[in-house]
Amino acid sequence: MPFNYRKKQTTRKRSNLDLSVIKNALGDIDQGKSIRGVALEYGIDRNTLRNYLRDRSKLTKISEQGSQFKTSMIFTxxxxxxxxxxxxxxxxxxxxxxxxxxxxxxxxxxxxxxxxxxxxxxxxxxxxxxxxxxxxxxNPELSLRTPEATSLSRSTSFNRKTLLISSRTSKKLEKNTNLKHITSLTVMKQGVRLYKSVPK
Structure with a gap:
C-alpha cells in the first residue's frame, strides 16, 4: 500500500449519516413512499436505505459507533x-x-x-x-527530529537572566581586550559536552 493513498476522483465520498434522519426516512418508506423518492428527499443513497430496510439492527451500530467508525482503529x-x-x-x-x-x-x-x-x-x-x-x-503537531544532545543543566539554564549576564560579560571582555569579533553567541557555543550521544 502506498504511503499517501489518493482516492480516485470518480469515487463518491462517504456521508456522515445522522441516526434521526435515517429513522425518519425509514418511517416514510414504511408509510408507503418509494425508496427512490425518500432517498432524493433526504439526500441519502438509495442502496444505503435498502441496506437499513433489510437489516434494522445496523441502526444500533450507528448509535454506538457512528457511521464513519473504522473497525481497524486500535485506539479511540x-x-x-x-x-x-x-x-x-x-x-x-x-x-x-x-x-x-x-x-x-x-x-x-x-x-x-x-x-x-x-x-x-x-x-x-x-x-x-x-x-x-x-x-x-x-497528529501533525508531533515531529520526529534527531534531537540536539543537550544536558539538562544547559537546557534549563538557557533563560533570559543568564543571557543578560553573558552579554554583559562579553561586553566587558570587548572593553578590556581588542577582541571585537567575538560575540556572546560564539562564547555560548564554545561549551563542554556533558551529555551522552543521541540514539540513532
Missing part, C-alpha cells in the same frame, strides 16, 4: 490524544522519545487497556511501522 480518538499529550509532555521535559520507544509505548498502552492488537505487535513487543506512520500523519 481520546486515547490517541492522551498519547500525544504524553509525548509532548516528555519532550518538554527534555526526554523526547525515539520512534522505536514510541512504538513500544503504544504497544504497552494497548495491552494495559486490553485492546485487540495485530499479531505482529505481540511478536515484536511494539507497534507496527504502518501504525506509527498513520499516527504521525493524524
Amino acid at each position: 480518538i481520546e486515547e490517541e490524544k492522551a498519547l500525544v499529550e504524553y509525548l509532548i509532555a516528555c519532550s518538554k521535559m527534555n526526554y523526547g522519545l525515539t520512534r522505536q520507544a514510541t512504538m513500544q509505548l503504544a504497544y504497552e498502552y494497548a495491552t494495559m487497556n486490553s485492546k485487540k492488537v495485530p499479531d505482529c505487535w505481540t511478536s515484536n513487543n511494539c507497534a507496527g511501522k504502518d501504525w506509527f506512520r498513520g499516527f504521525m500523519t493524524r
Whole structure:
C-alpha cells in the first residue's frame, strides 16, 4: 500500500449519516413512499436505505459507533490524544522519545487497556511501522527530529537572566581586550559536552 493513498476522483465520498434522519426516512418508506423518492428527499443513497430496510439492527451500530467508525482503529480518538499529550509532555521535559520507544509505548498502552492488537505487535513487543506512520500523519503537531544532545543543566539554564549576564560579560571582555569579533553567541557555543550521544 502506498504511503499517501489518493482516492480516485470518480469515487463518491462517504456521508456522515445522522441516526434521526435515517429513522425518519425509514418511517416514510414504511408509510408507503418509494425508496427512490425518500432517498432524493433526504439526500441519502438509495442502496444505503435498502441496506437499513433489510437489516434494522445496523441502526444500533450507528448509535454506538457512528457511521464513519473504522473497525481497524486500535485506539479511540481520546486515547490517541492522551498519547500525544504524553509525548509532548516528555519532550518538554527534555526526554523526547525515539520512534522505536514510541512504538513500544503504544504497544504497552494497548495491552494495559486490553485492546485487540495485530499479531505482529505481540511478536515484536511494539507497534507496527504502518501504525506509527498513520499516527504521525493524524497528529501533525508531533515531529520526529534527531534531537540536539543537550544536558539538562544547559537546557534549563538557557533563560533570559543568564543571557543578560553573558552579554554583559562579553561586553566587558570587548572593553578590556581588542577582541571585537567575538560575540556572546560564539562564547555560548564554545561549551563542554556533558551529555551522552543521541540514539540513532
